[in-house]
Amino acid sequence: MIKNDICGCPVTLTSSVALEAWNGVIHGLLSHGRETPVHLGRAMDEEPDFAMGHAARGLFCLMTGRAEVIAPAHAALAAARTAAQNTPVTMRETGWINALARWLEGSPTGAIACVEEVLSALPHDTLSAKLSHGIRFMLGDSAGMRRSIERVLPAHNNSHPCVGYLMGCHAFTLEETGDYEQAERIGRRGLMFAPDDAWGLHAVAHVCDMTARAADGIALIEGNTAAWEGSNNFRYHVWWHKALLHIERGEFDVALGLYDAQIRADKTDDYRDISNATSLLMRLELEGMDIGPRWEELADFSENRVEDGCLVFADLHYLLALTGADRGPARDAMTARFARDCAKSTDMAARVDAPGTAALAGLNAFSEGKYDTAFLNLAAARPLMPTIGGSYAQRDVFERMTIDAGLRAGYYDATKAILHDRLKQRGGHIDRFAATRFERLNTARDIAAE
Template sequence: MTVYDICSCPVTLSDRASVDDWNGVILGLLSHGTQTPVHLGRLMEAEPEFAMGHAARGLFCLMTGRAEVLPAAHEALAQARKCAAGQTITSRENGWVDALDLWLQGKPTAAIARVETVLRALPHDTLSAKLSHGIRFMIGDSAGMRRSVERVLNAHGPDHACRGYLLGCHAFTLEETGEYKAAEVVGLEGLQTVDDDAWGLHAVAHVYDMTARPGDGITLINDHRSAWQGSNNFRYHVWWHKALLHLDRGEMDVALGLYDAQIRADKTDDYRDISNATSLLIRLELEGMDVGNRWAELADLSENRVEDGCLVFADLHYLLALTGDDRPEARVAMADRFARDARREGEMPDRVEHPGLAALSGLNAFSEGRYDAAFKQLATARPAMPTIGGSHAQRDVFERITIDAGLRAGRYDETEIILKDRLNLRGGNYDRFATTRFDQLHRARRIPAQ
């Protein structure tokens, strides 16, 4: 039968207990909660013919960015198609099945478009809005994220049970498109509406990173424990943000302490956890800090991901670990795999070809002390780097490496342009990195620092 879920959307389930578990899936996904797979597992045990549940399982697999989950995602699609063929299901449910199919074909943009057709009919469907938001994030479509959320905002009034989570998504899109003041206001409103929105909290933390307000960011995270303490491994990303804020205050020891106590508390190989760890370690090294043997465990895990090839964003962070611990054979293997992938057709191979090849070459050159070659390659990759996914704050690690390569190579004019671009992106707000690198540039030119 057709009943309605917490988003007031029709769903083909048989009883109230199943709807409760489905609502648990929705709220878990929106809040990055730990119980999402528990609810989904229990739901599918009770409702094995629920096509959207199978599609959700497959889509959640793909969002992990791991090659070994592809068979499970294909199996989920087969089950979803079988279930859909044996009964009448809603257009929303069909949309999710189609989106999974398209993404598995290597067409994430088409998958997004299919989800958007669902949202046009059901603009109050926060779950589908979050799915569109998540896939767009993985392919670096910040403008599309903002358009998508703003199309459905009016359908999420004060009485909508999931309004706060959508405000968190809106805040993140505002921040990623440079509307920092609006992002802060919207994000804080969202946190007042739902206090367990880790994504919304992190959106405001991004604002404080981009506007060089580390004290405000640290206070925000300390004062909103409920937003992250019950979340899944996303809480490590929140702690990563806190470490960056301490780094911006020059508190390197505190940042490294957070790395040990929180960010790598669990030695997982989730690409998001690896990216948190590698990007923090190299930031610390760029500031002259010795991080000891911490690269080794990251490199051990990253060596196993050399042939993964799901996301350029993930691959480049695996490479940071392989350069950090100097694993030359694994680095060569990854370069060979990039070359093979770049010859294939499709959206993701296109990203491997550009900017992936140049970025990979530049990072390898930087690790070898070939700074001029590193700068040339990284500067070539730089305009297209948003297409690898992630946020401005996450990709800033590559910006920092590019700038330091330029300074070390003596390419002062070109490096100054990049420094000014980075400053403009941050609304003209000087963080510690900008201040120190402009100072280095002035001293290299023998001009008094301004």
């Protein structure tokens, strides 16, 4: 039997209980809700042969970017294929099964292609739009994210139950492609339709970061707690954004206080939580702040991730922890693993080769005070850094390290060019970091001239 879910799309479910649970999965994924796995479990308990549920479980596993989920994802694929043999499935479900298979073959870009086929037939499928959006985000494909969302926008009118969440995705793609004014307008409007859209709220926070409007960003976060307080660990990322905005105002103690009280309140090893923590600590260290022994806890988790190799974005943040705590053997092991991974023929292996290897060498050199080597490697990696995934705000920690390495090594002209390029990416808005580094650059040049 086929029913329609809240996206108005067909699913091969027979019971209203299973459908209600599946709708909970959709809402949970779109809102970054804590109960998403619970809803999926209920749907599968009610109808164990639900092929799309098995495929969803596998895809959700892979989106966590952890090596230990690969085996469960393979098991989910096998269960989905068996279920599809036992019960006729829709093309939407087939598309999700194929997407899982392609990703497990080492091609998340192939997975995206499968999901986009579904969206061509079902442009009102907000769930598939969010899946494509999420995988593209992991690959740093901001232009592709925007194209994908804008293709399905016409199918999401104001009466669509999920329109607010799609607006949040659209706002994020607009911000990541530099259209800050429209991003903020659509992001705020989306919150009117979906007040619990943590992703949409965070898209507007990104705008405030990129346009150096710290006070507006802090007010936005504090004034819309309903959008993110009840979310899963994504709420730590919202706290991270608030900490960045306090750094922008020079309130380093406030940022470190948020780190202890909120961002690392739960000592998880989720790569997204580790990236929040390591990038914040590095930003504070670059501003001359003593962050004490906080690197140690992060390095303990990161040592266990040296061989993961799921995401270059995650690897480089693990490395920040390893260098911060001076875990030499673990750093060497990650360097060796990068060399091995370069020889593979997968989407991620290509990113390990470039920009991963140069970025890794640059970060290692930075930690050793070899700023000449650090700058040359980080600057070489810089053009391809968007391909490691994440957002401009997240990758900005590597941009800051590149600039500071250039200043310390005396590459004044090259550093000035990077500062201006960073300024251009931000629509000409000068943030605190840029202002202080331009000042240091001018001072260094005056000293050199004397």
